[in-house]
Amino acid sequence: MRFKKVRAVYFSPTGTTKKAALHLAAFLAKRLSVPYEAASYTLPGERERGFDFSKDELIVWATPVYAGRIPNRTLEYVKTAIKGRGAYVVALAVYGNRSFGDTLSEMCAVIKDGGCLPIAAIAAPARHAFSDTLAAGRPDEADMEALERFAGMIALRLESGGDTVPAAVPGEERPKSYYTPLKEDGGPARFLKAVPKVREDMCTRCGVCENVCPEGSVSMDAYPAFRGVCIKCMACVRACPRGALYFDDAELLSHIRMIEKNFSERKEAKLFI
Numbered sequence: 001m002r003f004k005k006v007r008a009v010y011f012s013p014t015g016t017t018k019k020a021a022l023h024l025a026a027f028l029a030k031r032l033s034v035p036y037e038a039a040s041y042t043l044p045g046e047r048e049r050g051f052d053f054s055k056d057e058l059i060v061w062a063t064p065v066y067a068g069r070i071p072n073r074t075l076e077y078v079k080t081a082i083k084g085r086g087a088y089v090v091a092l093a094v095y096g097n098r099s100f101g102d103t104l105s106e107m108c109a110v111i112k113d114g115g116c117l118p119i120a121a122i123a124a125p126a127r128h129a130f131s132d133t134l135a136a137g138r139p140d141e142a143d144m145e146a147l148e149r150f151a152g153m154i155a156l157r158l159e160s161g162g163d164t165v166p167a168a169v170p171g172e173e174r175p176k177s178y179y180t181p182l183k184e185d186g187g188p189a190r191f192l193k194a195v196p197k198v199r200e201d202m203c204t205r206c207g208v209c210e211n212v213c214p215e216g217s218v219s220m221d222a223y224p225a226f227r228g229v230c231i232k233c234m235a236c237v238r239a240c241p242r243g244a245l246y247f248d249d250a251e252l253l254s255h256i257r258m259i260e261k262n263f264s265e266r267k268e269a270k271l272f273i
């Protein structure tokens with residue numbers, strides 16, 4: 001076996017992508033009898049460097065699905081950072097039980113464009129960052145077991161020499177548009193400009209929100225102030241130890257009710273190999 005290690009790289013504002021990526025990487029490493037390491041590109045400082053993949057490591061690249069694709073604010077970064085002469089990459093798309101859309105196909109295109117080889121692709125449901133009920137608690141034990149099974153199947157494929165076949169995945173390699181979020185009435189939900197609100201009586205100005213924002217858009221004035229781009233990732237809302245942050249944008253709330261109503265049926269993790 002030519003691999004010396006497994007490396008997981010991930011973007012994960014609310015932690016579910018990280019959880020799935022580390023579990024998959026740990027089991028791949030165990031199965032291949034090599035160590036594994038992990039690197040996040042979630043925070044602005046973490047995106048100051050790229051990844052120089054080599055042929056003797058197996059890469060797990062994991063991203064959450066935003067609007068059916070790779071989160072658009074990370075797209076330019078991953079296009080320059082995902083590089084490696086012939087490195088093998090397992091693509092992992094973590095999604096909120098609605099749809100992973102074109103994410104895996106788009107990831108495979110980025111991997112190939114970066115001189116790497118997509119050898120397998122996984123779509124794994126996880127708690128929807130927008131909701132406390134949609135896919136709540138996921139990835140759960142059954143998801144973790146599925147990832148372990150997939151790790152075994154990927155390792156078998158590598159051992160059997162069938163490793164140079166790129167995974168066939170659904171979706172478009174170069175999608176032209178993003179999923180348009182819908183409201184309960186079926187019309188488009190327009191919440192691009194929404195930013196979190198602060199319950200000042202609950203906020204202790206601890207600064208956690210400032211530290212977890214992937215856009216570096218939170219600054220501490222008297223209370224947290226949201227100035228730059230907000231990607232609605234919910235990192236600050238979910239990390240706030242006092243529950244002092246919330247969105248009250250009517251269109252976003254209508255979209256959340258729509259997905260909770262229409263996408264509550266459990267979807268299972270899928271491996272494309």
Ligand SMILES: Cc1cc2nc3c(=O)[nH]c(=O)nc-3n(C[C@H](O)[C@H](O)[C@H](O)COP(=O)(O)O)c2cc1C
Pocket residue numbers: 011012013014015016017018064065066067068069094095096097098099100101126127128129130179231232233234
């Ligand atoms: C802005 C945004 C857009 C999303 N779009 C989708 C989507 O199109 N389909 C889907 O099933 N889940 C979608 N989700 C849910 C995320 O993919 C899911 O919550 C994921 O687990 C978040 O990863 P994280 O915990 O690593 O941040 C979206 C979440 C956010 C914040």
